[in-house]
Amino acid sequence: MRRGYIGQANNREQAYKTLLLHETDSFHTELPDLLDSLKPNDEIIIEDITDLNVSMRKLVAEISHLRGQNIIIQVINYFTLELDTYLDVIESAIEMEQEWLAIRTKEGLERAKEKGNVVGRPKLTNEKIKEIKYWYGQKLSLRSISEKADVSLGTVHKYVSHFKEEKKLSDS
Known part of the structure; x- marks a missing residue:
């Protein structure tokens, strides 16, 4: 079944018309409802990836999960990259951000220790x-x-x- 998703689109009417052109069997405006209604081999058609309105981490996880259930995802308007390449780039950026955050946190703790600040949980008396x-x-x-x-x-x-x-x- 081909299921269209119209999320937080700026122009819902245009998104609806676009999804009609792609011969969707049903339309959903709430992501949880759409996800609950999916069955293996269903196809989700989304006008724009930003309509999902989720964090990059959640986007990558959700798409990976859906693919594991043999659900096809088609995004009509998005970058010239293939969806797989796009997701790989996003995953790499997320990993890099996590590494940078860990480094900055460690550096901040070291600076605090050097200044004489107590870091960590206080000891019990x-x-x-x-x-x-x-x-x-x-x-x-x-x-x-x-x-x-x-x-x-x-x-x-x-x-x-x-x-x-x-x-x-x-x-x-």
């Missing part, structure tokens, strides 16, 4: 650790300990694991 240990000894639930000690549940899990390890070592 010995008093707070003793409080967690006390409540744990009182057989309270981990959630109750978290609330009473005013720390996250993950922090309680972390220190309770330490307490259990210490107990194992001291028992042996």
